[in-house]
Each structure stands twice: as C-alpha cells, then as structure tokens.
Amino acid sequence: MSSVPPTSDARTGAAAPSMQRQAPHHSHERTEREREPAPTGHGPFVPLLLLALAVVLWPAYQAVQLNKERQNLATVFANQKTQYDTAVKLRTSLDTVARDTATLASNGNADAKLIVQELAKRGITINPNAPAAEPPTADR
C-alpha cells in the first residue's frame, strides 16, 4: 500500500478543503490545544497515597511481629526463672564445697586430699582463691 496522507485531520475530524487554507487553520488549532488546561483526575495524590500506605503498613507489620517476639522472649525468660534459681543455688553450693575441700586439702586433711586428687584425675582442678563465677543477670 502506498502511504497517502489523509485528506482530513484525524485528531479534529475536520475536513481539509484545500492545502492552501489548511495551514493557517491547523496552526491556530494547535495553539488552542496548548492553551487547554491539563485533564483533571490524574493528580499525584493517589499514587502518593498508595506509596505512603505501603511505607506505613510495612513497618506496622514489623512492629506487630517484633511485639510478638518480645512477648515470647518475656515468656521464655519467665519460664527460666525456676531452673535459673536452682542452677544458681547448685553452682554456689558446688563452689563452696569445692573451695572448702581444697582448703582442707591444702591444710593437710588426708580425706580432702584424696577427694582433690580424684577430681584432678578427672581433669577437675580447684582453685580456692578464684572469685566466684557471676551468674547472668537475673532481671532485665
């Protein structure tokens, strides 16, 4: 097919009677179109609102999840209390017994020496001068 230019203006639908009269009419129409205001209803508010909602909802979801995690950790921490108290008591008792036994052994008690030697055979050495181990913090 040959590309023949249409005889009528496709944008306006107005017929062009002749080539000589078409030029001034066409330029006048373009000027009017440029003066037309932008079509309404497509402002930036809707996309910006969607963007803002996404930016708000994502950290809101994260906040909910972090709050759930915090509650779970608090529950676990509270459930550890009994075991933790027992563990602290046991460690304190063990430290005291071991330290007293080592002190007795260093003072010449034969039975205490025997116990210290048996522990040493198992790779356990007692340092009576060592400071007591600090338990982890009990409260947050």
Added chain:
Amino acid sequence: MLNSKQFWTLNVLGLAALVLVIANMVAFSHNRDAQVDVNTRGAYIQQAAQLQPLYQQIIKALADLSVRNNDPQLREVLAKQGISVSTTPPPAAQPPAPAAQPKK
C-alpha cells in the same frame, strides 16, 4: 498540585512511617538484648545441669569419707550445705518371723 487536605494526609502518613521505623529499631534492639539474656541463662542452666552429677559425687565422697574416717572437718563442710551425716548404724534387721505352722 495537592490540595491542603491531601498534603496533610500524606504528611501524617509519612510521619507515622517515620515513627514506626524508629520504634521498630528500638524494639529490634531490645529484642536482640532479650534474646542474648535468654541464651546466656539457658547456657548457664545447661552448665549447671552438667555439674549436678559432679556435685552429688563430691557430696557422696565427703559423706563416705567423713563416716569411714570419722572426720569432723569433712562433716563440717557438709554441715555448711545443710547436710548432716550420722554415724549411728542402721537398726539391725528384725529376725524373720517364724513360719506359720500349717494346721493339721
């Protein structure tokens, strides 16, 4: 252009997002600290559970030796833990009751 209502709506949403992000940062930091505390206490409890047999063996050895050798110093060590060791022998077993005579 945005009208006044739209402008302030977007501003409020942006401010809410900022507040939420800062709150999440703080909450995340707190949760991480809490997780470290829970893990530390769990490890401490686990270590104590592993030390419990050792403690029982030491106490048993102290009690055995204090009774066997009548060692008051070891008994004192045990007494500090609230453990008292008595050297009184257990009561002798009762002689078995005579078997009932079968009736004829």
